[in-house]
Amino acid sequence: MLTIISEWIYCPVCGNKTRTMIREDTELKNFPLYCPKCKQETIINVQDMKITLAVSKFMYAAAIDNTITAVFQCLSAISVKGFFMLFLRWFLLVAFLYLT
Known part of the structure; x- marks a missing residue:
């Protein structure tokens, strides 16, 4: 049976869990991540389960x-x-x- 690894994305500003989940095959570019706790929006990139901040x-x-x-x-x-x-x-x- 094939299992897919998934995890929650944590806010890069405050470190709390957001409402967004990624899987190991998820790729995002310039994704607006919103944190309900600190109410900040951060633009991120995701590839190979690694999250980086996108800076334009x-x-x-x-x-x-x-x-x-x-x-x-x-x-x-x-x-x-x-x-x-x-x-x-x-x-x-x-x-x-x-x-x-």
């Missing part, structure tokens, strides 16, 4: 644009003393990571 060029460009905007907002909001403290914290973090 538009999503990547939007994330980069938001990051650059946030960095400039932070830099404009802090003073020279605040910038020095931020640099010092960054330097100490890099030194700690380098030494460990």
Whole structure:
């Protein structure tokens, strides 16, 4: 008798079980996975029971644009003393990571 392996898909954001199930022969590309717990929609790809997040060029460009905007907002909001403290914290973090 042939048995087909199947499992539930877990939310990549919160880790809870979604209402979607995949089998070993399931292939999905750019599938909108909705989580009823955290109410987030994530675009995923599924092949050979491996789930990966699908990142489009538009999503990547939007994330980069938001990051650059946030960095400039932070830099404009802090003073020279605040910038020095931020640099010092960054330097100490890099030194700690380098030494460990």
